[in-house]
Amino acid sequence: MQNTDLYSNTHLVVAAIRVLTHQKKAPPSIDEVCQALSFSLEQGNFICNKLKETGIIEVVEGAYGTRLFIKNHLKIEDIPKGDKVSTLEEELKKFQNSKKNFTKKIESFQAKQAKKQKTLFAELEKKLKQETDKKKS
Structure with a gap:
């Protein structure tokens, strides 16, 4: 033992x-x-x-x-x-939990970036429509 x-x-x-x-x-x-x-x-x-x-x-x-x-x-x-x-299993669980938290942070960051990008494209599209409407008038 x-x-x-x-x-x-x-x-x-x-x-x-x-x-x-x-x-x-x-x-x-x-x-x-x-x-x-x-x-x-x-x-x-x-x-x-x-x-x-x-x-x-x-x-x-x-x-x-x-x-x-x-x-x-x-x-x-x-x-x-x-x-x-500490057993190897306990250390492995700690590592997996920290990795899950890190993955959640990455997903949250990616979601924010996607939202920013969507908003930016919407603003650009709106400005482009305004410019084309001014040229037509």
Whole structure:
């Protein structure tokens, strides 16, 4: 059974970074940590981003790829125990909702533009009729 709380996952990730650094004599990549812990790459990236935000680890991108370093392991204790990690489904729903809102904004903008264009063409047609009526008179 895989741990789902951020506190436990943080301990696992930090321990994996330490072990892999010791074994390979070089800082590990996110992919290596995920393989060692049997995490999906998405879950590993999500957890590493949370740890980077809190200052627990440092993610360095270099010529040999992205590497993980432990920055301040004492901040792990600041994470509330039992705090559930957002599941991929929850994150997907949030993304879909934001996309729906964005789509609604686009549709609203397009409707306004179509209305403006219709009004503009109506005014142009009215002016054109007035001009043709003046020429006929």
